[in-house]
Amino acid sequence: MTPIEESALAVDDDRVRYLVTRAALRAAKAMTAPALEPQQRLATLMECHGTLLAARGPLSPLSFGEFRRALKGDLVSLLPEGISPLDLSGLRVIDQDGRLTEGAFDLEFEQQMLLHTLRKLDGRAGVASDRDLQSEIDQETAFALLSKQGDQDVYVAGRTDLIRRPSGHVDDLCELRLPPLLMELYQEISLDSLYQGWWFPCPVCEWPMRIVVRRSAGTKVGEARCWHGPHAEMGASYRFRLPAAGSAPVLLPEPAPPRPMGRETVLYPDLGTVPEALPVEGFKALARGIWRYTTVPGLPELALYEQLIRRGLMVVLWPALDSYDLLVEGKSKGGRKWSFKVDVKDYTSARTLAKLIDAQEGDRGGADWLVVPDHRASHLPLLSGVAAKYGMKVATASEFGELVCKEAGVSWHE
Template sequence: MESRMTLSSDDLQYHRRVLISAAVRAGYAHTCRYEEPAARREIARMTGVVMSVCGPGRGPNTPTTLIEALHHPLARIAPSLFSDSHMGSLTVLDAGELSDDVYAEGCEDIVELLSGGVDPARRWLPTWAWMHGEMVEREAFQLINEGASEQEYTAHRYFVVKQPAGGERQLAEVFSQAAGMRKSVRYVPIPADQVFRGKWWWPCPVCQWPMHVDGGEVRCRFPLHNAAYFVRADSAKGRPLLQRRDGGVPRQPAARPFHREGPNRSMCVETAVWRHIVISGVSEIYLFERLEALQPRGVEVELWPGKDRYDLLIRVPATSWELRIDVKDYASAVSLADRLRRKPPAARTIVIPDYRGEAQRDELAELLPNLTVLLVSEVVKAVKAELRKAGRR
């Protein structure tokens, strides 16, 4: 891979995203190779993409060797492409199935490998495997953006984050009451791998999206939500119960009945919407609600002003203090910094969830010296400090 060292930083990052995208697509195709006739052809096509990125004589050169390589960290395929990024530790396949890392991290670096509507795999590939996050968001809310007021847009987005799954009739009723609109993002039947014995499903206690079921294990596919359980018993009413995998004893989410048909059919937002809208929205709404609770003390806060021009506008009128923030939830600081350089944010303060940690905050601050980078908890502390200042006046 020595020849890759001559690539510019932008080209290096683009080649890395292409490799990750091809690996994710090939990995997904491998998982459905018996059901989807075009899957093996897709693996062959993605092998060609990987070979092109790696260069002559480097990297997997057959579909079989590519699939074998996807069971190991991607850095083994192209070490130089991942020399400045922890994304090289991404393992796409685990025992022949997609790893949770794909949902948690791989989705962040998806790019369109074939544009202009000529990608034949779009007929059967899930949108998250070929559509990057900004495109997912644009498509999801396209139906309501035209003609919707700012208040309607905020209500709709809030609804999607707070209600990513449920009974079809209940979702429609709640949406009509909460958002006051008829059009919503697309909800689909809960997939089979998120249903226990065809009868039950569990919402993640953090994001409320149906958790993945693997035999007697249940977990949210976003590992940082720290929601992983064993199915431990049937209650007297025949409802299965969960036990935390780490042995903790806090109350666990209750099983919900799965309805395959009828007005109460069990539905959820598509995986792409969950990954790119719901997960980030959880942190945005959490911070909004924390600050909204401080309104009696003199805080003003707006969520997604200007139809999501940025995420939060926070004011303390008594001191004329104001803060505009964008909440970002990325596994890779390098990938996030690259995206923010290519598309500078309207807000000059970037906020990351506490579970991303001080290390990522400091790394982003170094990569983005013209922006302020804070943890969610640091924003709350800053607002409370401003309120104390206002109280001393």
């Protein structure tokens, strides 16, 4: 088999995994949405079943009943034989409480981004659906509008606002340093983040948290947790008693894990303040794709930037209109000049990110460091091997910060 044929097969596998994940996620949403009419639920499930059968092909049939039962189990069971599961192994789209899992959303978006990159590189990833195209249009519209004027300061100010203010009252959002057309990417608060007209911003990223009501010890209780799993695991996870009609719910923090020790304390977010309920009227939030792949990875980018600046280092954010994320420059004690070009990535699937690096043959903008958030430390062994092929080094954000500070002769620890 030629390299071109092998590449085409790899693209086909990526597309099958994505279609299966998308079909399962949409079907799971239909199964778990209490307000959905039975006819709507059935129509959506049948459409998703059709998408799944198209992805599996004629040699891998799966009945409608088997499809519905499989949605409550391991997602791998929906893949046809011969397709590598990668990070789908062990993934569920519906958890034991009958709720959608956050991880399924992330993996769907990441697979979509990989396919988008492959499609732009060689056109072999197939035709995108209207839904896929809209997500891609959102991402590319945001970049195009921010970079349109060719002004570095305008780009940095606008992108910083997308990271710092992924939600807010429309009056405040209008004051942001964003092009008017970009404001259209702020949408109404999702029903999945509302309880009787109230919502809560995540204390880490400020995007609307997910709201679920379920039974606990025979009593109905509400839960609010960030849609980004790592933020929820840091402590952005709460419960609330169901209030009287018209009253705002009050959050009670779930037990939070202890703060990390050592170098990771510098970048770890402060979750000391419990979010208060906000009314849905007059508030909007960024589209999910922009939040997940601009706001979420942008938080460690800005945190790393600010901490290095505070220690006297020369750092440029998104140089040359986002060729990469950070340019860090300095001199050693001996007078030797050095610089690091950094790209920050926050992917749930290390394997999907590795495939993306391979597809692009490194970093498109010329970064020589790939940095991941501290909570992605387990991804380093896999990513290091792939990145090394293209002359890139890999580190966690805190590991990189400590390394750079050592090079500059200053202390990373406060």
